[in-house]
Amino acid sequence: IDMAEPPVIIWEQEVESVLRYRDLVPRLEDALGKFSRRDSAEVLQPVRTAVPLQKHSGFMGLMPTYMENDGVLSTKFVCFYKREKGSTLPAVRATVVLLDPECGNIKAVMDGEVITAMRTAAVSAISAKLLMAPGAEVLAILGTGTQALSHLNVFTEMFSFKEVRVWSRTKEKVERFVRSAGGGVRGCGSAEEAARGADVIVTVTGSTEPVLYGQWVKAGAHVAAVGACRPDWRELDDVLMKSAVVYADSREGALSESGDVILSGAEVFAELGDVINGTKPAEREKTTVFKSLGMGVEDAVSAQLVFDQWTSKETKP
Template sequence: MLVLGRSQVEALLDLDALIDALATAMADLSAGRASAPDRVAALVPEREGLLAAMPGYVPSAAVLMSKLVSLFPHNAGTPLPTHQALIVVFDPVTGEPAALLDGTAITAARTAACSALSVRLLAREDATVLAVLGTGVQARSHARAICRVRPIRQIRVAGRDPAKAAALAEELSSVLEPDVRAVPTYAEALDGSDIAAATTHSPEPVIRHPWLASGVHITSVGYNPAGREIDDATITRALVCVESRQAALAPFPAGSNDLLSPIRDGLITAEHVHAELGEIISGTKPGRTSPDQITLYKSVGVAVQDAVAAALVVTAARERTIGEEITLR
């Protein structure tokens, strides 16, 4: 069995290839060709955390795998990431365990890559200003990924801690071409931005409709057990897209408070979710219909994303003979 640690996974996973692979995987999921059952989770209420199991099978990528992921939002601001994971890849023909991978790096990369896919599908072609809300792992990953799909010229970083926002802006400036600057508030980051990437655990909405420019595309990936990332006005006015209706509308913590709360309050119905990304890719549902339209991709994460990322890593490792081989007994 192939064993790969975090640094190896990061070196082997090609972000551009991942964005392309996710397009196929999301289309397969929406068409029923891929299997991604509802995740199950053991809750740790005293830490507002959970441990989830996420199996998935994507025939087109010839990958069968399962991820175990812990999500502990109170790790934010500590040396430990909020999401930590392991992935086991199985031979889809025999069921034999084939690889054990660090899943923390894959989770960070595939989440941001699918947000970038949503940008490719839904953001205006001339989008050049990106607001990054949050200062953690996903904020960093989203800045890198979104720059791959739109000609971003300016990135504005905002978070609860101005020092961390400044540090992240300095870090991104050293590796990305756009002008990157930290700003004091979420509202200032969003003012005039073409794309907004919300990556927070904030109990209060960091995306509010009065702060948004006409035609903005929003990606929201935050897990917010005590609240929401997006206010009601934005949800009700936006063209809302998800990875999977079943996943996004499942009871919390599997589903999204950003959608479940306004449904519970009678502001929208489940039909307000316009499309899955795979439906837009396949052409069965339209995407953006006007330059002024606000579009929103609300992510909860689905196993097919981890599956295609793991497949890319394992293939690259086999080609380069990287990793430790062990025999299971």
């Protein structure tokens, strides 16, 4: 009988040490393009399952994905919680499991928070690469959490902005973020101050109500909206959603999970993968919104990359 190797465990520090944006971005572009072709031999990605955890004001999401041609099978387990202000408990916990599609055994269990933070930021950066105006100079980040930091990292690695601004509801968090960013980031007293005149605006908040208003957003700006992943949560107002050309990672995901899309009644013009595949245009000169919800296929290729890098590191003398 086949004695499968026990799964390897690749935890936070190790994931961080092997995962690089320069390797991750091309794999994600490839995955987004494959997803948008809707070929079941390329990507099988059921809609994510959510299990409510009523007692703990949270839910567990399951995100399984199978990439038949690439031989990648994975599932991400992610638990979200609505935490009270001042709570020290984590709002998100994630774990990615990589399986052998042929034998069904688990190859690796890995920390999903680093993967989630990095793949999400990398996909937003891909949206900016495709949709922001040429010569964009000012980046604004609304939010100061883990995602804000990963977005800052990949956006400054891939593009050269002349100015980076950040805002959060909590003044101390803005100050802490500016310090941890190590210079080059300007803290703003209001979301409006951060957003006005910005060429690229990233919203990575835990807000359930709009924090970014269309009247502040300059014509031709690109907005990457990352928070508000529930049908009744929002980060952007109707004015912005209605006036922008809206792109998403997944059309179905946006129509079933994004309050910004559902409640505004905005039309999803295209998926990022459609732009990557050349089947839909990148409307760079118009105001664009990329609504990111996150997809299992993004975790699948990220986990496979981590596993590949980790394995080659382990086998080196």
